[in-house]
């Protein structure tokens with residue numbers, strides 16, 4: 836259930852390197868195969884952004900855990916956001932917390948700035 840890969844050897848819709856390669860195998864149609872050391876630097880896994888629900892009391896911060904995993908933390912190497920529109924984790928999107936906040940935050944629009952992992 837990965838978020839797919841990005842191939843830096845190909846251009847995305849905006850003409851920037853990093854075409855999205857869906858699936859669980861880092862193999863792009865152009866021939867870049869991330870399983871081989873030769874191509875390793877040209878294709879990498881997309882990180883999914885988890886939903887970190889806004890804290891009940893404290894403003895401007897999250898609860899510090901992924902909505903999809905109660906025992907998790909949003910530490911290093913974990914991308915999370917309190918904006919439902921920025922979330923790409925399908926598991927998070929299924930949670931009641933996400934649905935509640937999506938309703939509060941309204942129609943998803945891409946925020947100007949994505950929250951980065953702390």
Ligand SMILES: [Zn+2]
Nearest residue numbers: 842845863865
């Ligand atoms: Zn490619």
Ligand SMILES: [Zn+2]
Nearest residue numbers: 885903924927
């Ligand atoms: Zn998640």
